[in-house]
Amino acid sequence: MDNSKPCIVQHDRMVLLECGHCAFEEAREQLSFYAELVKSPSSFHTYRITPLSLWNAAALGWSATRVVDSLHSMSRWDVPLGLIQDIRDLVSRYGKLTLEVDPNVPYQLILKSADTQLMDEVIQRVGMLLLGMRRISMTEMAFHGARRGWMKQELTRLGYPVIDLAGYDDGQRLSFSWKEAGAKESFQLRDYQKDAVKAFEGLPGSGGSGVVVLPCGGGKTVIGMAVMERLQCETLILTSNTTSVRQWMDEIALKTTLVASEIGEYSGQRKEVKPVTVATYQILTHRRTKDSEFEHMKLFNERQWGLIIYDEVHLLPAPVFRATAEIQATRRLGLTATLVREDGCEQDVFSLVGPKRYDMPWRQLELKGWIAKVDCVEIRVPMSIDLKDKYHCAEGKHKFRIAAENPAKLTVISRILQQHPQSCVLVIGQYLDQLEWISASIGAPLISGKMSQQERNGLYDSFRRGEVRILVVSKVANFAVDLPDASVAIEVSGSFGSRQEEAQRLGRILRPKSADNRAYFYTLVTKDSKEEDFAIQRQMFLIEQGYEYAIQVQPDPDMLTSINMKDRYIKGGHILQ
DNA sequence: CACGGTGGAA
DNA sequence: TGAGCTCCACCGTG
Numbered sequence: 001m002d003n004s005k006p007c008i009v010q011h012d013r014m015v016l017l018e019c020g021h022c023a024f025e026e027a028r029e030q031l032s033f034y035a036e037l038v039k040s041p042s043s044f045h046t047y048r049i050t051p052l053s054l055w056n057a058a059a060l061g062w063s064a065t066r067v068v069d070s071l072h073s074m075s076r077w078d079v080p081l082g083l084i085q086d087i088r089d090l091v092s093r094y095g096k097l098t099l100e101v102d103p104n105v106p107y108q109l110i111l112k113s114a115d116t117q118l119m120d121e122v123i124q125r126v127g128m129l130l131l132g133m134r135r136i137s138m139t140e141m142a143f144h145g146a147r148r149g150w151m152k153q154e155l156t157r158l159g160y161p162v163i164d165l166a167g168y169d170d171g172q173r174l175s176f177s178w179k180e181a182g183a184k185e186s187f188q189l190r191d192y193q194k195d196a197v198k199a200f201e202g203l204p205g206s207g208g209s210g211v212v213v214l215p216c217g218g219g220k221t222v223i224g225m226a227v228m229e230r231l232q233c234e235t236l237i238l239t240s241n242t243t244s245v246r247q248w249m250d251e252i253a254l255k256t257t258l259v260a261s262e263i264g265e266y267s268g269q270r271k272e273v274k275p276v277t278v279a280t281y282q283i284l285t286h287r288r289t290k291d292s293e294f295e296h297m298k299l300f301n302e303r304q305w306g307l308i309i310y311d312e313v314h315l316l317p318a319p320v321f322r323a324t325a326e327i328q329a330t331r332r333l334g335l336t337a338t339l340v341r342e343d344g345c346e347q348d349v350f351s352l353v354g355p356k357r358y359d360m361p362w363r364q365l366e367l368k369g370w371i372a373k374v375d376c377v378e379i380r381v382p383m384s385i386d387l388k389d390k391y392h393c394a395e396g397k398h399k400f401r402i403a404a405e406n407p408a409k410l411t412v413i414s415r416i417l418q419q420h421p422q423s424c425v426l427v428i429g430q431y432l433d434q435l436e437w438i439s440a441s442i443g444a445p446l447i448s449g450k451m452s453q454q455e456r457n458g459l460y461d462s463f464r465r466g467e468v469r470i471l472v473v474s475k476v477a478n479f480a481v482d483l484p485d486a487s488v489a490i491e492v493s494g495s496f497g498s499r500q501e502e503a504q505r506l507g508r509i510l511r512p513k514s515a516d517n518r519a520y521f522y523t524l525v526t527k528d529s530k531e532e533d534f535a536i537q538r539q540m541f542l543i544e545q546g547y548e549y550a551i552q553v554q555p556d557p558d559m560l561t562s563i564n565m566k567d568r569y570i571k572g573g574h575i576l577q
Numbered sequence: 578c579a580c581g582g583t584g585g586a587a
Numbered sequence: 588t589g590a591g592c593t594c595c596a597c598c599g600t601g
Contacts, residue, residue, distance in 0.1 A: 241593065242594075449591060530588095
């Protein structure tokens with residue numbers, strides 16, 4: 001055993017990383033390339049090496065040897081031989097199969113592999129299902145190009161992801177450029193943004209489809225536009241909501257020579273199809289009734305798109321995968337801050353949009369000063385004795401809510417507000433009752449989905465101007481792209497364990513700060529309740545990105561204090577000005 | 578036809 | 588494990 005090493009590598013593909021070890025940071029960085037974090041109890045982070053995590057590494061150019069060497073250099077004991085073999089096997093599978101066009105038969109593709117045994121297996125496994133597929137030699141199989149996406153999906157499921165070299169249609173040409181240097185709007189791509197664009201383009205023949213992972217505030221729209229600018233073609237942009245649709249349109253009009261008449265909005269309100277069209281996912285998947293057809297999917301074929309951009313690709317809904325399978329000859333760029341999905345469709349993103357081409361760890365952007373340095377604190381707030389009784393008597397499904405709405409959280413909120421007397425603060429939560437109560441108690445306005453868009457905008461503006469220092473916000477914070485930036489966020493409750501949600505919320509305070517470039521993220525969790533477990537699950541993604549949550553445990557309650565507090569509220573008095 | 582409100586879907 | 592929010596289509600108004 002070698003205690004100078006931070007990891008324990010197990011034969012079941014799990015890797016335990018000791019927190020607080022002096023080589024922790026470096027090991028975390030290495031693991032982030034080829035493993036995914038699955039658990040993070042206090043003393044050891046648990047990573048899992050999965051086929052998909054290895055294939056994404058392979059797509060970034062990692063060899064099996066490099067993965068094994070990396071593990072070996074961090075492992076306390078010898079890396080299990082079985083695991084080494086697994087890694088060699090899995091990594092080698094990536095690219096055993098390639099997809100190319102048949103130079104002789106139009107619309108025909110050829111699946112190739114030097115491994116004839118593998119070819120036999122593929123024929124056996126997918127051959128029956130696919131009409132018109134035929135073997136043309138020991139190492140080659142031909143099929144119709146319309147099945148390209150379907151084939152890639154099947155082969156990934158089979159465990160042999162194919163490298164797609166069949167190329168792309170360039171689509172209708174569209175000439176434009178960045179607004180010229182010297183103009184007021186001119187700007188420079190940051191180095192990492194240039195790298196991301198280059199990584200997406202790949203070497204000639206490869207690239208042209210895949211995912212770029214960047215934190216909130218990393219400039220994803222800029223990367224999308226930069227890819228468009230390189231390709232000079234008509235482009236379809238899909239994104240999550242109408243505000244984001246307008247943002248894309250505004251950004252494009254502002255930074256490029258494209259003019260408004262060339263940029264269309266395809267949403268519930270407008271149905272424009274122009275050389276650059278921005279649409280919501282929701283309109284594509286909209287159906288009048290449960291089993292009528294998707295009437296807007298035709299958008300994919302309404303023009304000769306040369307590029308499709310999937311903004312927030314982690315939200316891509318299942319029916320859009322199906323449509324995506326049919327347009328594999330079109331270049332595809334996925335953009336996201338968190339490639340993790342809670343529904344296990346990572347594999348479909350991988351096979352249909354493409355592998356991860358670029359990933360910038362959040363902490364590296366922080367070091368360079370592109371985003372704020374954030375202190376994350378988890379505060380464990382005990383329940384009063386009354387509440388403990390209520391909690392233990394409640395049925396399973398009510399327990400979580402009782403814990404989440406623990407009124408003792410209010411004292412902590414007040415204390416935090418006092419600690420940051422000058423800062424702009426967002427109080428973010430899940431339950432409207434709780435938020436209304438908090439809003440009334442601290443005398444700060446509440447923004448929820450009930451509030452009209454106009455009223456929201458008014459409050460956003462006051463907040464931006466500094467007239468309102470504290471905003472209480474519901475789940476609107478998860479969606480509202482126009483919510484102003486703050487430097488302190490207090491999460492008072494959250495949903496079961498959505499890693500995405502936590503990332504979104506942290507993203508609200510990541511924009512660089514003028515003075516010391518620091519921000520604070522507090523998450524309030526009721527001690528000894530189910531909420532603790534969900535909090536851990538939520539935090540997973542950010543821990544994977546290298547954030548650490550300092551844990552503060554509040555002393556057990558003085559029962560009188562919390563009763564007093566409730567009385568004061570009921571009498572309508574504000575606890576804090 | 579521009580609205581605001583309602584109900585269904587995810 | 589479920590509450591909350593958004594988006595879309597429809598249907599009234601004036």
